Amino acid sequence: MEKKSLWAFGTREVVYAAIGAALYAVLSIATNFLQIPAAANVSIRPAVAIPMFFGLAFGPWVGLITGLVGNVISDLISGYGFWPWWDLGNGLIGFIPGLIYLQMTDFRSLGDIIKAEIMVVVGVAVGMFVASVSEIWVSGIDFATSMATNFVPAFISNIVNGLILVPILMIAYSAVRGRSGR
């Protein structure tokens, strides 16, 4: 097995970035159909766990492309249009957990899961902050409104989805990884 490097973008990264992006797009679209509005503004969009997990498992670039391109594709197909800042925000959600890619050795251990969860929270905070601040000039609202209507709901919903689903995916992946020989 070759040595891992944080910023490499080889064949594996090309394939996994593409798979991640397509998966993020498909799951976001599919779960829109199953949309169940829960308490307050928190909608269930479990797909956000995908960029976080792909960042953790395959590195920061894969996480970035998964979030960014996946969001672009799902918005294109569902007809939302193209919102560059939210795409970037979603990219950061995958990029930031990817920064501890090299430290992730055992996806089943409690220590790695905790590290991953911390990075998920940081990633969502940074990503959604960038996207919400952009709304100040895109939609013409002030800082407080943008925080209340964009940042807080997006932050809470992504955090809840990520914190629950990322560990589940990590444990499943540790089983699969043994089988695939990587």
Next chain:
Amino acid sequence: MIVSFNYRNRHSLLERLDPRARWIFSLLVLFAITMFWDVRFLLFFLALTLGQYYLARLTWRETRRAWYFVFFIMTTMVVVNTIITSSGTIGAAMKGTHTVIFHQFTIPITGWIWELNLTVERLWFAVTQVTRILSISALFLVIPFTMDPRQYGATFRGMGLPDRLAYTLDLAFRFVPTLGRDFQLTLDAQRARGYEVEKVEGGLFTQIRKMAPLVVPVTMNAILSGEDYANAMDLRCFGLRKRTWIEKLTYHWRDYLWIGFGALLLIASVVLSLLGYGEFWVPSILLQ
């Protein structure tokens, strides 16, 4: 097994244009549309994008599902975000004071107070939003139906992205139908085992955890098949040299014309919005 987008060449005017020119045009028009919250300008763009849709010679049968989907999303978005919670509106529409319905009630058990304050501004905002979403949808809805999937890679490369990134985007577009099929299969398989996704029960946490039987198999299968793709590409020496693409793209005069038209629209929109046009607008008859 890989499923691909259904594509058949209709020899429409739109398909004779270079895909690069069409992407550039679509992005220019998109940026132009996003500058406006005035329904009068948005109606112009709606006419324009529906015109493009007409040029693509698509039939209702082919695009039916995509349109249903757009209508579904649009209704949810407008009803939930604009009419019920107002979280999806812009500043000007939220400050509206011409109330149509005002209703306040307390949600049982939790004791949260929920206010429904529906104003004329918000209703008109919903109308504007529908126009805007429809024009953006019509603009991009034609792309998956009228662009040859084999050309995506060459298109993005031709627009200046590096080889590997262009190939990633190409692959991402190609994987979408395959993964969509996988998702549907998983959903059916889990339903056959008695899994009820639509059933609303339990708290937020339970509901998200209930997604695991869908998300985990699809993701893990995709990761496992990814190893095969990566090996196949390595065997074919992917990424050793500068890549050549089977599809060759060349610009013709009509492509320049198309890009020029898009650029003109964007410039006109920028000028108009700098002059102060295109802000959120409500017909004054409604405000009396």
